[in-house]
Amino acid sequence: MHKSAHSLPTALLLTALTMCAACGQVADDERLIYVPRAEVQRAVLIEDFTGQRCINCPEGSAVIASLQEQYGEDNVVAVGIHSGPFGVNQFGVNLPLTTDVGRAYFDYWHLDGQPVALINRQAPTTNYDTWGADVRRELEKPATLSLSAGTLRATADSISIDGISAVALSGDVAARLTVWLIEDSIVGTQYLPGNSIDRDYMHRHVFRDTVNGMWGQAVLLAQDVPQTFSFAHARAAAWDVRHLAAVVFVADASGVLQVATAHCEPRADDAQQ
Amino acid sequence: MKPMFCHRLRLLALVAGAVVSCASSMWAQTGLHFDPVVSGSIQSDILVPRADRAINATADEDIQTNTYVDVAMRSSFLDAGLRFEYLDHPLPGFERDFAGWGVPNIYAKAHFSRWELTLGDFYEQFGSGFILRTYEERSLGVDNSLRGARLVVTPFDGFTVKALGGWQRQYWEHSDGLIAGADAEWHVEQSVRALERARWRLMLGASVVNKHEGDEFVPAGEMYRLRLPRDVQAVDLRARLSRGAVSVLGEWAWKSQDPSRDNGYIYRHGHVAMLSASYSRRGMSALVMAKRSDNMSFRSSRSADGTSSFINHLPAFTQDHTYALAALYPYATQTMGEWAYQAEAGYNFRRRTPIGGRYGMTVKANFSHVRGLDVTPVGGKGTDGYRASFFGQGPETYYQDFNVQVERKLSKAFKLNVMYMNQLYNKTVVEGEGGRVRSNIFIADGKYQFSHKATLRAEAQYLTTHDDDGDWAFGLLELSLVPHWMVTVSDQWNCGRTDLHYYLGSVTYSVGAHRIQLGYGRTRAGFNCSGGVCRYVPAGKGFTLAYNYNF
Numbered sequence: 001m002h003k004s005a006h007s008l009p010t011a012l013l014l015t016a017l018t019m020c021a022a023c024g025q026v027a028d029d030e031r032l033i034y035v036p037r038a039e040v041q042r043a044v045l046i047e048d049f050t051g052q053r054c055i056n057c058p059e060g061s062a063v064i065a066s067l068q069e070q071y072g073e074d075n076v077v078a079v080g081i082h083s084g085p086f087g088v089n090q091f092g093v094n095l096p097l098t099t100d101v102g103r104a105y106f107d108y109w110h111l112d113g114q115p116v117a118l119i120n121r122q123a124p125t126t127n128y129d130t131w132g133a134d135v136r137r138e139l140e141k142p143a144t145l146s147l148s149a150g151t152l153r154a155t156a157d158s159i160s161i162d163g164i165s166a167v168a169l170s171g172d173v174a175a176r177l178t179v180w181l182i183e184d185s186i187v188g189t190q191y192l193p194g195n196s197i198d199r200d201y202m203h204r205h206v207f208r209d210t211v212n213g214m215w216g217q218a219v220l221l222a223q224d225v226p227q228t229f230s231f232a233h234a235r236a237a238a239w240d241v242r243h244l245a246a247v248v249f250v251a252d253a254s255g256v257l258q259v260a261t262a263h264c265e266p267r268a269d270d271a272q273q
Numbered sequence: 274m275k276p277m278f279c280h281r282l283r284l285l286a287l288v289a290g291a292v293v294s295c296a297s298s299m300w301a302q303t304g305l306h307f308d309p310v311v312s313g314s315i316q317s318d319i320l321v322p323r324a325d326r327a328i329n330a331t332a333d334e335d336i337q338t339n340t341y342v343d344v345a346m347r348s349s350f351l352d353a354g355l356r357f358e359y360l361d362h363p364l365p366g367f368e369r370d371f372a373g374w375g376v377p378n379i380y381a382k383a384h385f386s387r388w389e390l391t392l393g394d395f396y397e398q399f400g401s402g403f404i405l406r407t408y409e410e411r412s413l414g415v416d417n418s419l420r421g422a423r424l425v426v427t428p429f430d431g432f433t434v435k436a437l438g439g440w441q442r443q444y445w446e447h448s449d450g451l452i453a454g455a456d457a458e459w460h461v462e463q464s465v466r467a468l469e470r471a472r473w474r475l476m477l478g479a480s481v482v483n484k485h486e487g488d489e490f491v492p493a494g495e496m497y498r499l500r501l502p503r504d505v506q507a508v509d510l511r512a513r514l515s516r517g518a519v520s521v522l523g524e525w526a527w528k529s530q531d532p533s534r535d536n537g538y539i540y541r542h543g544h545v546a547m548l549s550a551s552y553s554r555r556g557m558s559a560l561v562m563a564k565r566s567d568n569m570s571f572r573s574s575r576s577a578d579g580t581s582s583f584i585n586h587l588p589a590f591t592q593d594h595t596y597a598l599a600a601l602y603p604y605a606t607q608t609m610g611e612w613a614y615q616a617e618a619g620y621n622f623r624r625r626t627p628i629g630g631r632y633g634m635t636v637k638a639n640f641s642h643v644r645g646l647d648v649t650p651v652g653g654k655g656t657d658g659y660r661a662s663f664f665g666q667g668p669e670t671y672y673q674d675f676n677v678q679v680e681r682k683l684s685k686a687f688k689l690n691v692m693y694m695n696q697l698y699n700k701t702v703v704e705g706e707g708g709r710v711r712s713n714i715f716i717a718d719g720k721y722q723f724s725h726k727a728t729l730r731a732e733a734q735y736l737t738t739h740d741d742d743g744d745w746a747f748g749l750l751e752l753s754l755v756p757h758w759m760v761t762v763s764d765q766w767n768c769g770r771t772d773l774h775y776y777l778g779s780v781t782y783s784v785g786a787h788r789i790q791l792g793y794g795r796t797r798a799g800f801n802c803s804g805g806v807c808r809y810v811p812a813g814k815g816f817t818l819a820y821n822y823n824f
Contacts, residue, residue: 091329
């Protein structure tokens with residue numbers, strides 16, 4: 001028996017085990033690091049690709065709600081795009097909140113898994129535990145343009161968005177302006193973990209339609225020269241205008257540059273319905 | 274290929290070339306002959322998809338393929354190899370980042386009588402894989418090889434020491450986390466002659482793995498972020514004692530604080546304990562084993578999800594079934610923790626006995642049971658997460674399976690296998706929703722040999738259940754015409770709820786080292802849930818072409 005040959009590797013291994021067991025441990029009272037509130041330089045768009053059959057999506061929605069409470073809904077603009085395999089039934093038919101446009105966005109970005117978010121159209125992320133870090137990073141980036149979503153009004157059969165205003169702040173901006181309609185506070189079915197279904201779930205910020213095409217329209221914004229835009233769209237009977245809003249954003253190849261929202265100013269007779 | 278990937282590949286090729294050059298030079302001085310043998314393989318699976326509204330199958334691309342080309346050179350002291358992969362338009366059901374092409378695997382290995390050194394990409398397993406197992410499984414899209422260096426030394430017979438370090442493959446990138454590990458395994462009977470004379474075999478093993486990963490901003494509430502450990506250690510101890518037909522194996526593993534996406538960023542340590550005993554002699558075998566795992570997901574990237582980046586592997590303690598309906602509800606190990614038990618027995622009734630009959634009969638039975646831990650939550654992100662007593666069993670059964678198989682040759686030309694299986698599958702736990710699926714499965718598999726050149730195999734299977742999609746039926750016919758041809762047709766019919774047929778037909782031609790298979794049919798859809806995110810594996814339909822060549 002080769003005693004020296006036995007003892008040396010064993011001793012080294014035991015030493016390594018002992019040393020390593022103490023490496024990297026974080027004491028109970030040292031696990032949290034204080035982080036000052038982010039300095040908001042611009043608004044951030046969260047495109048949350050969700051679905052009524054997606055059991056983990058409510059977790060992502062809760063994270064978004066927390067971020068909106070922390071930074072304000074005008075600074076963190078969320079859109080729930082019902083789409084993907086969890087936005088359809090087993091026969092591939094759209095569930096009530098899913099739209100063909102939403103599904104087209106999901107397919108275009110080659111998304112994988114739900115919930116998945118595009119935060120200012122950076123790399124898609126399914127890790128809702130770190131969406132807060134991604135939002136914080138985007139909030140602190142300097143704004144290159146200023147954007148106002150104007151005024152959203154509804155008539156019996158149409159929606160108008162007037163007075164959208166965009167101005168480049170530092171240098172000219174060549175990008176695309178997109179206008180979406182979203183509806184908040186829709187009560188409907190949602191699958192939940194543990195094989196349960198909530199039939200009275202409150203769906204927030206649900207994507208309804210795009211006003212000016214999937215990818216909006218090209219705009220060229222000269223520095224310090226405001227441009228205004230107006231749009232009109234047909235009103236769908238299923239939409240509740242009291243909860244309707246317009247999401248207006250400007251994006252280029254680097255991502256979303258700025259986003260703004262305008263809530264619907266209902267007519268008096270709409271308020272009575 | 275991504276730029277960083279190419280940069281590391283060039284560096285690796287330079288180093289590997291240096292090793293080859295040095296080793297060749299060293300060996301040349303010994304005067305021994307360098308006699309390399311080159312081998313390899315080509316594997317290509319191609320799908321020409323077709324849309325099918327009935328099963329919700331789409332045809333988004335004209336052609337999809339997973340193609341692999343392996344080339345290896347082996348000699349008496351030096352091996353080298355590489356693998357080319359074309360996955361730019363992969364088959365359906367793989368993760369988004371799986372797509373790409375390039376040479377993700379290249380290695381050079383110098384080996385002599387007592388040591389070997391590998392530079393490049395390699396696969397390794399310590400013990401049962403509880404703290405390190407890197408492997409390739411193409412059908413699952415898994416390749417978590419390490420790129421770095423590995424040294425294996427056998428200082429004396431029966432004692433092996435390994436040391437390794439590297440970065441783990443993550444699709445077409447490599448992890449930022451650096452993995453380092455060491456393993457020692459000692460087959461004591463090769464050193465202690467008294468043991469060998471008494472016919473005892475004793476194996477002792479110990480391993481350690483360290484993952485070093487940079488910081489990451491993980492929010493914890495509005496005003497805080499987590500302080501994350503940069504180093505995560507895992508330790509494994511194992512022993513196996515055997516004599517004659519009996520063998521007993523015990524293994525234990527521990528992991529330090531590892532807040533990750535898989536465990537909700539908690540700081541609880543991880544543990545695995547396993548005990549197994551087996552008995553095997555001619556004509557009879559038995560096996561019992563138990564395993565408890567608790568928070569042992571171990572990845573090279575703490576926030577990764579899906580199938581990538583696992584450093585370790587926790588096998589499911591359930592039988593792998595090959596029959597279609599028996600494998601309809603496959604269990605996947607729950608990384609947060611479970612108790613798993615398995616027992617298996619087999620007996621061969623010899624021929625020309627009352628029960629064995631003229632040709633003999635084999636009977637096998639298997640039972641497996643998996644349930645959760647008894648946990649008490651103590652907090653969420655940033656806390657220890659939960660408490661769980663070691664022997665505590667949770668209220669939920671995750672999976673249970675009892676099956677009996679009988680194999681009997683009824684005549685000189687006809688052999689029959691029959692199987693009965695009772696299964697409980699907790700679809701809610703494994704897939705996130707669907708409740709419990711309780712089913713009974715009946716299978717008959719017969720093979721008739723018409724001549725030494727022609728054999729016909731037929732399968733008939735039936736799954737009956739009141740749950741999920743209800744009953745299923747499966748039938749298969751397979752005609753083999755030796756040495757070149759095989760024709761197969763099958764149909765899997767959901768007679769319980771949807772009335773959909775998932776038919777498949779294929780023709781296979783083999784000649785020499787070449788094998789080509791042409792097929793057409795449908796495959797059913799399903800969900801693959803992992804780490805809180807569920808991925809959809811779509812239904813498919815279309816023409817398939819599979820080519821294999823080994824040289």
